[in-house]
Amino acid sequence: MAGRRSCMSAAMETQSQSRLLASVRGFVRSLVEDICNGRSPSVALDRYRTFCSDPFGNCACSFDTPFAKEFISIGRQPQAAHRLAVLLRVLSIIQLLLQQNKHASKRDIFYMDPALFVDQAVVDHIINDICVLLRCSRHHLNVVIFDSLSLLVMGWLRFKESDRTISCIKNPNTEHPIPVCLEDVEDMVSVAQYILVVEKETVFQRLANDKFCDRNRCIVITGRGYPDVPTRRFLRHLVEHLRLPVYGLVDSDPYGFDILTTYRFGSMQMAYDAKLMRVPEMRWLGVLPSDFEEFNLPDRCLLNLTPEDKRKAEAMLSRCYLIKDAPQWRTELEMMLHKGVKFEIEALSAISFAFLSEVYIPTKIERGKHI
Amino acid sequence: MEVSLARRLFRALIFHSIQRCRISETLCRLSVSLKILHDSNPSLLRISISDTGVSSSLEEFLKLDICTLAISSEQWDGVLSITTTGMNDKEIQHFRLNIRESTTSNRRLIKLPSTYKTFGAFSGTEVCFSTREGHSEEFVLWAVGFFKKILLLKDPNIVLELASENINDHMSRRESLLHENDETRAPLSLSGIKCMAFGLQEYSLRHGFTLHKECEICSSHRELLIEGNGVAHNSERNRIRDQLMVEAVILVMPVKLQPSCWCWSVNRPTTQVLCFQDYAPSSHLDSCLDILSSIDWPSFGLRLKEASVETEGKIAVKAALEDLKASNTHIFLSSQAIKIRECVPDLSRSIASLILSSNDSEFKRECTTLLGLSSLQSNPETLIESCISEKLARIIEANDKKSKAERGAVVAPSLFECGNLGENEPIDEETREADDDYVLGY
Numbered sequence: 151m152a153g154r155r156s157c158m159s160a161a162m163e164t165q166s167q168s169r170l171l172a173s174v175r176g177f178v179r180s181l182v183e184d185i186c187n188g189r190s191p192s193v194a195l196d197r198y199r200t201f202c203s204d205p206f207g208n209c210a211c212s213f214d215t216p217f218a219k220e221f222i223s224i225g226r227q228p229q230a231a232h233r234l235a236v237l238l239r240v241l242s243i244i245q246l247l248l249q250q251n252k253h254a255s256k257r258d259i260f261y262m263d264p265a266l267f268v269d270q271a272v273v274d275h276i277i278n279d280i281c282v283l284l285r286c287s288r289h290h291l292n293v294v295i296f297d298s299l300s301l302l303v304m305g306w307l308r309f310k311e312s313d314r315t316i317s318c319i320k321n322p323n324t325e326h327p328i329p330v331c332l333e334d335v336e337d338m339v340s341v342a343q344y345i346l347v348v349e350k351e352t353v354f355q356r357l358a359n360d361k362f363c364d365r366n367r368c369i370v371i372t373g374r375g376y377p378d379v380p381t382r383r384f385l386r387h388l389v390e391h392l393r394l395p396v397y398g399l400v401d402s403d404p405y406g407f408d409i410l411t412t413y414r415f416g417s418m419q420m421a422y423d424a425k426l427m428r429v430p431e432m433r434w435l436g437v438l439p440s441d442f443e444e445f446n447l448p449d450r451c452l453l454n455l456t457p458e459d460k461r462k463a464e465a466m467l468s469r470c471y472l473i474k475d476a477p478q479w480r481t482e483l484e485m486m487l488h489k490g491v492k493f494e495i496e497a498l499s500a501i502s503f504a505f506l507s508e509v510y511i512p513t514k515i516e517r518g519k520h521i
Numbered sequence: 522m523e524v525s526l527a528r529r530l531f532r533a534l535i536f537h538s539i540q541r542c543r544i545s546e547t548l549c550r551l552s553v554s555l556k557i558l559h560d561s562n563p564s565l566l567r568i569s570i571s572d573t574g575v576s577s578s579l580e581e582f583l584k585l586d587i588c589t590l591a592i593s594s595e596q597w598d599g600v601l602s603i604t605t606t607g608m609n610d611k612e613i614q615h616f617r618l619n620i621r622e623s624t625t626s627n628r629r630l631i632k633l634p635s636t637y638k639t640f641g642a643f644s645g646t647e648v649c650f651s652t653r654e655g656h657s658e659e660f661v662l663w664a665v666g667f668f669k670k671i672l673l674l675k676d677p678n679i680v681l682e683l684a685s686e687n688i689n690d691h692m693s694r695r696e697s698l699l700h701e702n703d704e705t706r707a708p709l710s711l712s713g714i715k716c717m718a719f720g721l722q723e724y725s726l727r728h729g730f731t732l733h734k735e736c737e738i739c740s741s742h743r744e745l746l747i748e749g750n751g752v753a754h755n756s757e758r759n760r761i762r763d764q765l766m767v768e769a770v771i772l773v774m775p776v777k778l779q780p781s782c783w784c785w786s787v788n789r790p791t792t793q794v795l796c797f798q799d800y801a802p803s804s805h806l807d808s809c810l811d812i813l814s815s816i817d818w819p820s821f822g823l824r825l826k827e828a829s830v831e832t833e834g835k836i837a838v839k840a841a842l843e844d845l846k847a848s849n850t851h852i853f854l855s856s857q858a859i860k861i862r863e864c865v866p867d868l869s870r871s872i873a874s875l876i877l878s879s880n881d882s883e884f885k886r887e888c889t890t891l892l893g894l895s896s897l898q899s900n901p902e903t904l905i906e907s908c909i910s911e912k913l914a915r916i917i918e919a920n921d922k923k924s925k926a927e928r929g930a931v932v933a934p935s936l937f938e939c940g941n942l943g944e945n946e947p948i949d950e951e952t953r954e955a956d957d958d959y960v961l962g963y
Contacts, residue, residue, distance in 0.1 A: 239870075
């Protein structure tokens with residue numbers, strides 16, 4: 151993985167690895183001391199959250215401050231003892247990755263001891279715990295995702311990845327895979343006017359097929375449903391470096407709304423890293439429940455909310471960050487619940503196939519119809 | 522199937538005989554003679570129980586209640602012949618009592634002519650009765666088993682004799698039913714509950730006294746037997762004389778260490794419960810099982826299968842279990858601790874890997890020094906792993922001791938499976954000294 155990186159970033163990365171390895175050794179040393187002194191080996195982990203259900207918005211939720219501390223030890227609970235065993239096993243694998251400067255996916259890690267790990271989700275959770283323990287992000291541990299080729303970007307953008315130049319701008323409607331390892335990205339240049347985040351790959355392909363980027367100087371990106379770590383990191387990188395406004399385009403249903411909140415506020419599962427992966431500048435372009443009347447959308451495009459949809463929407467209404475930071479989003483969600491209907495982006499084709507690319511998106515951006 | 526009258530009467534009479542011996546506080550002999558007169562049809566069984574304890578107060582016989590109404594007169598005429606004398610008495614008294622007379626309050630002892638003592642000073646009581654229940658040989662076998670349980674208690678002051686005599690027109694043959702080895706003495710240094718534990722151990726090594734001597738294979742594994750003792754007192758009683766004391770002994774032969782003995786393949790290992798009251802085998806097995814059912818077995822890493830109190834009994838059994846656990850924590854971990862211990866190999870392997878795979882030699886030296894390992898030249902990973910495993914196991918045992926009232930898990934190893942002892946006869950006995958002994962044997 152030899153790349154022509156600047157001396158600065160290479161030195162910083164080496165320093166980061168040394169710091170992490172020192173943290174691992176310190177942790178192991180304290181475990182050994184506890185064991186030799188007859189004390190239960192244990193680990194204390196900060197617990198973070200991105201939201202709670204405080205109805206008045208007076209809670210202390212913060213994106214960079216833990217709200218609790220959890221202790222895992224072999225004291226009295228078999229589940230905790232097993233969890234500690236899994237954590238130490240994953241930690242020993244990560245120590246090897248860092249020392250040998252190699253990378254592995256969580257699937258690679260799982261298959262090193264499937265009998266102990268039982269499920270890949272277990273490895274995923276434990277990696278999160280180790281990030282909290284060592285105060286770092288997942289990519290610092292050399293844990294990567296190798297199977298994200300379908301996560302796509304296109305538009306008025308050019309950057310270098312390792313020793314290759316990715317020139318999206320040459321053909322702005324041609325899709326490119328999102329870089330997996332953000333540390334390999336350099337020299338990002340863009341003349342776009344905004345960033346458009348699209349929930350679905352089908353919508354992304356529709357825009358590409360309509361040559362959307364020929365007439366709209368923008369960058370289009372899709373995380374294909376709930377966004378994974380590389381997508382969120384890449385998006386944050388774009389926003390930070392290019393200083394462009396960023397708009398979200400999701401289905402008008404609870405599922406799409408939840409995906410939108412993940413981009414803007416971060417997920418609960420990776421709350422410890424929310425400040426590094428959330429994009430608070432994200433604005434909701436569509437589809438808004440209030441767009442039904444605004445654009446005179448035909449009734450045949452509307453679907454009834456299922457009982458599960460309603461339960462999900464009601465649960466999301468109580469999230470504290472909607473009350474504190476996104477009251478307009480909350481109003482739209484209430485409207486969705488009140489009307490009892492949902493709407494998919496593809497349904498806009500009922501008006502005309504090019505309606506989305508030629509009318510809906512340009513109009514809403516031009517008129518500032520986003521919240 | 523109607524419960525045998527002879528057995529119930531026999532049990533009650535033995536019980537009182539033992540109490541008279543214990544009250545005397547001197548060396549006593551309890552002798553039982555079983556005469557079978559084969560010329561009768563069915564055969565007549567004459568039972569004689571004599572002891573050299575204190576003289577009888579006779580009250581015990583007047584209060585015998587054995588549900589006699591259901592017994593036909595052909596089987597038993599209801600008559601007890603009683604002979605008793607005290608140490609300071611000048612004569613030996615003879616009585617005749619008919620228990621078939623309506624109720625206990627109306628019974629009347631018929632006093633027969635006394636016999637004057639012409640030699641020495643002695644005390645004792647003899648009770649005789651005859652029965653035609655049939656199957657006299659079965660009764661003899663049952664009586665032998667009953668007496669062997671009494672032998673288990675190893676009371677140093679009571680010598681037991683059990684003999685049968687078969688009589689017909691032509692000859693009379695007498696046979697001692699307790700073998701010489703049956704009366705091995707416990708070491709004189711032992712006393713109280715330790716005597717009972719010793720007897721229980723012998724009972725186990727001789728497979729419930731079905732063998733005349735200790736099983737050779739089992740004896741060679743004697744050191745594997747695990748013993749726990751517990752005692753509980755009821756201090757609520759006013760007078761010392763009425764103090765209630767419960768003793769419990771638990772003897773365990775670990776299943777994993779079961780010797781390959783032919784006896785075990787025939788008699789599958791089960792848990793046996795022996796219940797005693799006032800040094801006599803008790804028929805109150807139901808209350809015994811109730812006490813066992815109320816024990817929190819999972820906190821000792823055990824599970825009770827199908828079984829069924831008095832507070833003191835439970836306290837004594839639990840104290841015995843705690844005694845077992847204190848010296849055998851590695852076996853009697855709670856179910857929670859057993860699950861935690863299952864994580865030890867993974868924990869120690871990962872910690873060893875984190876130490877040895879580190880590229881920091883100073884760190885490795887530090888950790889090995891902390892663990893007390895000086896040289897890691899051969900098999901360092903195995904050495905560190907086993908060292909950490911051992912320390913973790915000790916920590917888990919210590920944590921288990923400290924934990925209180927753990928909620929039972931379903932997956933505890935199954936040790937107790939109460940066998941049916943086949944004797945559930947309720948007898949309401951007058952107890953002058955309440956002294957309950959509970960023995961749990963394996």
